Amino acid sequence: MALAFVFPGQGVQRVGMGKSLVKAFPELREFYAMADRLTGRPISKLCFDGPDDELTLTINAQPAIFTTCFVCWVLVAERGLQPKFVAGHSLGEWTAVAASGALEFEDALRLVAKRGELMHQAPVGSMAAILGASLAQVEKLCQAAAEKGVITVANYNAPDQIVISGEVTAVEYAVQIARQFGAVKAVPLKVSGAFHSPLMHAAKEQFRFYVEQTPFKAPEVPIVANVTGQPVTDGDALKRLLVEQLTSPVRWADCVRTMYEQGVRVFVELGPGRVLAGLVRRTVPDAVTFCVEDPKSLEETLNALDSM
Structure with missing residues (x-):
């Protein structure tokens, strides 16, 4: 095998x-x-x-x-x-x-x-795991949160887990509104950098x-x-x-x-x-x-x- x-x-x-x-x-x-x-x-x-x-x-x-x-x-x-x-x-x-x-x-x-x-x-940044939403939903979430700063999809971890990354204000806002975009849960990650982002x-x-x-x-x-x-x-x-x-x-x-x-x-x-x-x-x-x-x-x- x-x-x-x-x-x-x-x-x-x-x-x-x-x-x-x-x-x-x-x-x-x-x-x-x-x-x-x-x-x-x-x-x-x-x-x-x-x-x-x-x-x-x-x-x-x-x-x-x-x-x-x-x-x-x-x-x-x-x-x-x-x-x-x-x-x-x-x-x-x-x-x-x-x-x-x-x-x-x-x-x-x-x-x-x-x-x-x-x-x-x-530069200081932040990341969060978005659970239960599709890729299309998370991409729309990032578009909505982009009014607060740089934010992007960082990790396609599994079909039901996608990680976002970007400026702290944008990621915090995305976590707050994630349920509006189909997320079951949004979990801030314990990192001080916006890895895999601009x-x-x-x-x-x-x-x-x-x-x-x-x-x-x-x-x-x-x-x-x-x-x-x-x-x-x-x-x-x-x-x-x-x-x-x-x-x-x-x-x-x-x-x-x-x-x-x-x-x-x-x-x-x-x-x-x-x-x-x-x-x-x-x-x-x-x-x-x-x-x-x-x-x-x-x-x-x-x-x-x-x-x-």
Whole structure:
């Protein structure tokens, strides 16, 4: 049965992530030590012990989540699991890139750290999840809220969950009026930036320079890209899409459908939480999902896959 590895993005961070993995598999500590060295910040301490408010800062959260998701991938890869596709949600796409072989861990980590730094410096913004409304309804919601400022669709997460992003006043107004546009619920997200919106334009243009200076190889496993929802097998195309992603919507539901249409029935989420597993099942209800985030879930996943 065909597998896909999927990697979560910003928002899944929590104090303690990776700690039990490093305790059970001490060789993984080197990846966290490299994150500390390359960023000049205590990424390993923030992951293992917090505090939460510092871990949550974009500049810290991005290298922290990337490193934790990568070590989860190392464990399943060493045990012989081979995916047909890899994909990641927003920041998670960078872990997919490293897992695909297009970049070495160190080069990917360096770019992730720069990405987090530039996004941290971007203008203040906000995001909110709109639940239960169609894409057409959410687009009309954004048009109505645009009188208050910049606002756009940022993530097509699942058929019943779409995330909007933009200036704080516009997003707050959209949350207030969302029910008028078919939403069952509107939930502000705990972020300080308007990710995947025009407010990230300056960050994108600066980030482009660093990405273009970094040599990419052709991925050994196709990456299903956030920007297009389609597989990518060319290193140069991948570089372009990773830059464009900063101001483009994440077409996660399209990514999931593409992998499903290509024969994937089992999705293994590698990293903290089970956010993507839930979104996968809401998009293709008969998909089988597993999550690897600690030694217990690793063992459970490997045993279940062995018996399939």
